[in-house]
Amino acid sequence: MGSTSTGEDEGDAAGRGATSGVQRGACIGVHRGRKVTAGRPPRPMASSQAPSDESVPDDVAGRARTRSSTRGGGVGSQSAPGAAAPGATSKPSGEGADSPRRAVSASIGVEGASGAGRATSGTASQPPVGKSCMARKRKAEATNTAPSPKRTTRASSRADKATSSGGAQGDATAEFDEAQKRAEQDVRKKGSAMKLSKINENLNADQKGRVASVGFGGLLEVKCNNIPEKLSLWLVNNFDTNKFELVIPQRGTIKVDDVAIKRVLGLPMGANLIDYEKKSYSETFIEFYKLFGHENDQNAPTFVEVEKWLRSVGKELADDKWLKVWLMFAISSFLCPTSSTKLCVRAFHSIAIIEEIHGYNWCKLIVDRLIKGIADFKNGERKFLSGCLFFLTILYLDSLDIGDIVNRGLEVRAAAWTEKLVTKVCAMDRVSDSQFGKLQLKPEYSCVTLIPP
Incomplete structure (x- = not known):
């Protein structure tokens, strides 16, 4: 012990x-x-x-x-006690x-x-x-605590599937966000002349006469239904919202005002200004809803609804109701477009009385809405562009010094620019995929002094 x-x-x-x-x-x-x-x-x-x-x-x-x-x-x-195993070495005593x-x-x-x-x-x-x-x-317990090859393989497979699924979902989400962003920025699809041109090409003589009588005949002469998106965005990036002009690098400046609207589209430039505030002339809203059959729900009609009416019920009409419907469609879809799919009621008070339509300054309204849309977009207040980018693009192209390839004799400049000509001059002016400004401006716009040889 x-x-x-x-x-x-x-x-x-x-x-x-x-x-x-x-x-x-x-x-x-x-x-x-x-x-x-x-x-x-x-x-x-x-x-x-x-x-x-x-x-x-x-x-x-x-x-x-x-x-x-x-x-x-x-x-x-x-073996017998004390016998050594074959090949074994002898051990000391006690071992x-x-x-x-x-x-x-x-x-x-x-x-x-x-x-x-x-x-x-x-x-x-x-x-x-x-x-x-x-x-x-x-040893078995220790082995069991370690992950087996099958278990590890299954875990790896699940991780791979999760990663693959997450990656695919992430790619799909990224693609959707990019497409949505392009759709929001590509206002030309809402503000292009396509919708209006399709309506205009089916108008009869009486209907065209009614349109021209109130000063909007220049819209019937538009030849180009679509404009290059990249060129429009490049112009927006080079637009000075303080001076209201296009600043073309190393080329010059182009003033964007009601006079330019008059030159490109030929619209009325009267003395009366149009109040475009949201709650102005609210008493005319009831008449607007009644015109389109929405006096009960007081909802603005959609573009699809108005197009359908102009192609069907209003196809043969040329009265005051038809003219008001056509004017509201032209203003909301082309002259002052937004991202909405419905017509805007704000300018209705200016067409409520047919005889007074010609007295309003429609050119200033259009340029003001364009400048505000560009300013809000560039300041980050809105994710989409609003305003008539068609006008801005045609104004720039018509200010280029391209010689006789364009008809200079037409009063309404939009009438000189077909879709084929727009594509041709756009290619001539292209510097890179998204940059333009290769061509010179006309002398009245150019800041470059030409030295004679």
Whole structure:
């Protein structure tokens, strides 16, 4: 019971441990023997550690000896006590096969560093017993805690699918945002002459006469239905909202005012200004809704609804109602377009009395709405452009010094620019994919002094 012990005490303890270990090993070997595959025999034990008939039941011991002998290397084929294993080197005294310490090591089944159940050099292999089983159990537990290849593969597959799905969704979302941004900025699709031109090409003589009688005959002479989007955006970027002019780099400036509107579109430029505030002349709103059959819900009609009416019910009409419907469609879809899909009621008070239409300054209204739309867009107050970009584009093209390829004799300048001519001159003026300004401006707009040769 002291802090030290003699060698005999250690030997007795080792012998008892060996006997107990062998007994456990025999039982474990018998039960595990059924699961051991061929070619992997149980680890042999020294004869001094073999289980005796007294410690192991006869039937169990007999079966164990039978299995060991038939597999070649079991308990029945152990070497004599103290005999060295083939190829084993001699050990110092106390470290041989029969030493108490070696017996204990053999009985508890000490495994090699690899944990494969192999015997150490110089000793015979032992059957799996005691701590050997616990070591394998701990190893199995450690193995089970680590992710298996299948589990890792499945996790990786799920991660890949998530990444792929997220990437595809992100790409789809990015594409949708970009398309929406282009649609918001591309106001020319709402403010182009296409809608109005399709209506105008089916007008009869009486209808055209009514339009010309109020000073809007210039809209019937528009020849270009679409304008280049990139050129329009380039002009917007080069527009000075403080001086109300186009500033063409190293070329000159073009004044954008009501006089320019008059020259390009030929609209009335009377003395009366048009109040375009949202709540101005609200008493005329009821008449506006009644004109389009919306006096009950008081909702502005859509462009589709008005187009349908002009092509069907109003196709043969030329009365005051038809003229008001046509004028409101022209103002909302072409002259003062916004991002809305409905007609705007704000200018209706200016056409409510047919005889007074010619006395308003429609040119100033159009240029004011254009300047405000560009300013709001460039200041970030709105995500879309509003205003008549058609006018701004034709004004710039008609200010270029391009010689006789365009008819200079027409009073309404929009009538001289066909879609084919617009495309041709746009290509001539292009510097890069989105930059223009290659051609010179006419002398009245140019800031470049031409020195004669």
